[in-house]
Amino acid sequence: MTLYFLRRALGAVAVVLVLSAVVYVTFYVAPGDPARLACGPRCNTEQIRQVREQLSLDDPLLTQYWHFLQGIFVGQDYSTGTSVLHCDAPCFGLSYQNNQQVTDMLVERLPATASLAVGAMAVWLSVGIGTGLMSALRRGGVTERVLTWLTLAGTATPVFISGLLMLMVFCAYLEWLPFPTYVPLTEDPEQWAWNMLLPWVALGLLESAKYARLTRSSTLETLAEDHIRTFRAYGVPERSLVVRHALRGALAPVIALTAADFGSIFGGAVLTEKMFGLPGIGQLLVDATQKIDLPVVVAVVVITGAAVVIANIVADVLYAVADRRVALR
Amino acid sequence: MTAGTASLVSVTDLSIAFPTGEGVVRAVDGLSFTLAPGGALGIVGESGSGKSTAAYALLGLHKGTGAAVSGSVTVAGHDVLAAGDAELRALRGGVAAMVFQDPLSSLDPYQAIGDQIAEVYRVHRKDASRRAARERATEVLDRVGIPDAARRARSRPHEFSGGMRQRALIAMALACEPRLLVADEPTTALDVTVQAQILDLLRDLRAETGMGLILVTHDLGVAAGTVDELLVMKDGRAVEHAPVRTVLDAPRETYTRDLLAAVPRVNVRRTTGVKRPSAEGPGGGVLLEADGLTRTFGSGRKAVTAVEDVSLTLRAGETVGVVGESGSGKTTLGRMLVRLLEPTGGALRYQGRDIGGLKDRELRAFRSELQMVFQDPVSSLNPRRSVGESIADPLRAAGRLGDAEIVARVRELLERVGLDPGAYHRYPHEFSGGQRQRVGIARALAPEPKLIVCDEPVSALDVTTQAQVVRLLGELQRDLGLALVFIAHDLAVVRQVSDRLVVMRNGRIVEEGDADSVYERPGHPYTQGLLAAVPLLEKAEAAA
Incomplete structure (x- = not known):
């Protein structure tokens, strides 16, 4: 190991x-x-x-x-x-x-982007896996059709539309949330969370559609496997079949995709950052590219690459922990 | 045959139909049978006869799948077709337990085997503690002959051999002391010696626990020594149902007789094809010569030698059978003989020329003379190309014929292997397994080879189809003077085609000789063990 x-x-x-x-x-x-x-x-x-x-x-x-x-x-x-x-x-x-x-510029921008990445990931994993599992279990029913439509709509709506809608509804019309301004976590955790909520949800929901579909198809695939049939033939209730036997196998592709997506948010979530005024790395990259600020561009690309690579290593380790047949060599 | 209330299983007028895109497929059609407590019934038939579908109905496994099930199924007093979810769950594993065909895919790959058995136990014994369940798991694993059961209970399925996995599945079935064991092709994926052990275990368990057994199999030999009664199925119907000896010794129905006639016998001399004088003078007619052939995979400490120091001579027009259990290196040897694999040691001489170390470019001249037929006719044909195109591939690669000539030749080949020449434009999925294997043979024949290596060519086929394909190979050999290498794990099939026999174990040849003499007077203890493990249909041998 x-x-x-x-x-x-x-x-x-x-x-x-x-x-x-x-x-x-x-x-x-x-x-x-x-x-x-x-x-x-x-x-x-x-x-x-x-x-x-x-x-x-x-x-x-x-x-x-x-x-x-x-x-x-x-x-x-x-x-x-x-x-x-x-x-x-x-x-x-x-x-x-x-x-x-x-380096100073990056360090200054990193917290906002990291906050966005972690929170959005939490949203897309919980929403995506949740709806994916639900539609896998209720396949053929109304629930599944509704969820399929919702997830499709989610994938098809760019963040500058969904984000704008959310800002209008929750900040301008209902006034439930403040218009987001970035408050560092170290300064005021509560304000940090409230201000990050909309960006998390906007980016997370956009991504979660993909995760819902992936979870659904890989869960159905796993449920069709022989070992599920074995436990069904031994009277194990359907819920345990999914939770104890199918989920583990079904999550493998989800882990792999999460690693790639999580990594690419460092530098790739420009739209979300711009939409909600987050001083993140994506914005830095766009500004630098426009002004042909080469050292900054190179630094951001290298950092983003490193983030993707590291996330993939973490995914591989998780993978091996989940499935002991994967030999870590 | 005890009838009525006393029976453990009672199936009356069972019909099962599956809705498909092209209408309803009736898999089981008006099936009725009973099984007395402690009795053993074998359900035999070819693939598609509905035998597994019928067995699944005993545990109510069609519920919720969209299959239309009618008739009545009673297992130990439970009306299976009318039972609700809770009653079905209690029945499954608690009253009737099922053992599946493929023991690797039938266990959860992520969990320890002991935990899986314990989970099933706790489903049925709600008051059992985790500890008690684990102890029960160890107990049943020990009972089915897993050595050091307490420790091995913590292993994952991939850490078990095929035979041990099947034992583990049987242990799971035993966990809750069911009254009925339904075994669906429990030994089909196993080597012949392991198969014999599993069948022994099933017999012992029956005697010990008094549970009833329903054994679903396509292999009449497997059923012969294990069950009391046989039910022969065809197209979803029962063709014949009688005590096992009656069915095997005096079958009433034509279908049963045909089925029995098609079963290859390991104890009967070769009947198909023409036996050739194996030598036309020393060195005369030698086609291919392997000399100390070795193949190692990987390097350093992880190196695995699949074939080691194998020497073999093949003459024009003869058939050499290669038998051995899985992992014995027979497929690796076959692939080296046609140079799909490069040997890592030794020499391979084709008509006197060493082709063992030739590069791909230099090999091209020999490719058309050395051909191969693969085991799985489904995966060895490109599903997106018509069979005609697949057969034409080697001809196009050779580049000697024009388009029109190629098409004409393909049509001729299709006819030669017993298919409609008009099938050129049809796709693999439109053919049955046996027909697909004929396509595979036609493809191998296309470039007019001198040698064909057949790697398990009939092991995916039913006995009657198997017999047809074997007969075809024999005819082709007689007409075209081909040399054949016939690789198979089924010793009976190999006997029916081979002039000479090679027995492999752990990558080496342990015995080689004239086929009949090896079968009748095996010299090596390993060969003796293999032959002794083959299940026989005949009473005399079965008892011996």
């Missing part, structure tokens, strides 16, 4: 390294001149030359990438011409827009 974990961790590091290399090369080599971008539109040739030097853009690509990695693992020094700016590990460089450390 420990060996397996180490192996997977090493593999994960390798994946993230490859990802970082690809992103680095794509963004720094392909379009435009990073020095011109970093310096700004009003720079003259001489200033651009200085920036090139500061950013070591004349070094071979491999050396540049090496420095980039060095920054992440041991930190890096930047000379701004007059003074030296030290950037502690993990350092993703300095933003082109305001010379702020990218």
